[in-house]
Amino acid sequence: MPSLPDPLPRPLDHLAELAGAAGHGERPALVLRDETLNHNQLRQRVAMLAGWLAQMVPEKGARVASWAAKGELTCLLPLAAARAGLVHVPINPLLKRAQVAHILGDSGAKLLIGTGARLASFQPGDLPPGCAALGEGEALAAAQAAGRGLGPSEADPAQLAAILYTSGSTGRPKGVMLSHANMWLGAVSVAHYLAMAEDDVTLAVLPLSFDYGQNQLLSTWYAGGCVVPLDFLLPRDVVKFCAKHAVTTLAAVPPLWVQLTEIEWPAEASAPLRRLTNSGGALTVDLVRNLRRMFPQARLFPMYGLTEAFRSTFLDPALVDTFPTSMGKAIPFAEILVINDAGEVAADDEEGELVHCGPLVAQGYWQDAERTAERFRPAPAASTYGGMAVWSGDRVRRSAEGLLYFVGRRDAMIKSAGNRISPQEIEEAALATGLVAEAVALGVPDARLGQAVHLVVRGSGDAAARADLPKRLQRDLPNFMQPQMIHWRQAMPINPNGKIDRTALQAELERDFAT
Helix, strand or coil: CCCCCCCCCCCHHHHHHHHCCCCCCCCCEEECCCCCEEHHHHHHHHHHHHHHHHHHHCCCEEEEEEEEECHHHHHHHHHHHCCCCCEECCCCCCCCCCHHHHHHHHHCCCHHHHHHHHHHHCCCCCCCCCCCEEEEHHHHHHHHHCCCCCCCCCCCCEEEEEEECCCCCCCCCCEECCCEEHHHHHHHHHHHHHCCCCCCCECCCCCCCCCHHHHHHHHHHHHHCEEECCCCCCHHHHHHHHHHHHCEEEEEEEHHHHHHHHCCCCHHHHHHHCCEECCCCCCCHHHHHHHHHHHCECCCCCCCCCCCHHHCCEEEHHCCCCCCCCCCEEECCCCEEEEECCCCCCCCCCCEEEEEEEECCCCCCCCCHHHHHHEECCCCCCCCCCEEEEEEEEEEEEEEEEEEEEEEECCCEECCEEEEHHHHHHHHHHCCCCCEEEEEEEEECCCEEEEEEEEEEEECCCHHHHHHHHHHHHCCCCCCHHCCCEECCCCECCCCCCCHHHHHHHHHHHHHHHH
């Protein structure tokens, strides 16, 4: 692999300038529903949106949130907000109003831009004091009418650029603070090891509120390529768009890959694909074989990451057939250490905690010093970078070949269909209905989802409650948090400390619902 270009971080909004400076300004950059923007037009739209944002929210470092499906607004805001000196807070469009209200209040957002239907779902008190709300069409029209464009910023790359909210194993979603440098170097790193080029076309099917999804935009534009955003309803929509736009790069999570391997791919859809990338859960051996069989010309990149450090490892496609279960090695700009229980670097094949060091490490959790101190701690003495590191809580081992293998997850987080789900958030929603006295949400291994959400509850269990609880959860929680099964109990198992024995419940469900 050639040496890394541009190893020093720059302000994030400079991504909008690169293709024009390299002479690729007329090449397509963003395919929207009604028009396609080239890189020169992309740069102009970013400048106009940034100018309007600076007028609307003049306070530097203020938070601007978006809650909308993929489109011009959600694709441009990461760069435009950075250029205006603001902090972008992208909100998963699948979330319901209660989760969004928490994010807006926690981040102290001054402006929310979203689709009309989503904004209309708010109830009194959902918007925090001082937060304005505008429809995305209104915002884009106002930016164009204002006619004030901002040139490239001179922001310190260490400044905060975005807050990405992610669920933890306990409590409500927490905001991961990402600097310009974090996001710039993430774009450079991925574009480099994927060997992306100006003639690449990326189909952006992942949510732009996730670091994996947002990087679809940033790494493609860094390379001078084109992004086709897609909010798909059915897997065949992905196939259709791959054929229509001659897509070369497709990123997905394991449940989607399973669905995509179960349908027919015509040659015009599969032949242009150059690379497939996976994160958000491990690929099974069978799934690797199916992908390699269906897309033999495409390079397959299994990857591992966590929002607190963006991306940690990737497996060289040349090794996928021989080592299909490996997480690979560190990506550029990342240093990955395996630290055993004695606090030392683990020996070959010894289990330890994955610790991520280097400039991709985020700045901590927004306004949460306690949880920041738990996850962000000084790097081990063996680290070349030093400074703060992310102690992932994930147990891994490194083989004699230097390849990493996932062993298990230390926390109780549920990872379903690429989503990181807080069990406590589901439990709180169940308890808030008043239909149950106790609730435990668990992730049970599932061949399609990675983990399926199961909810164990103690309550009367009468017919009315059994019928009403799923309806209430459907109203209050997003679809990806909905329990696949609800188990009613007259009593919960108790451990020696007098607490609900979650371990016993987990073992019981895994035994009864083994896949």
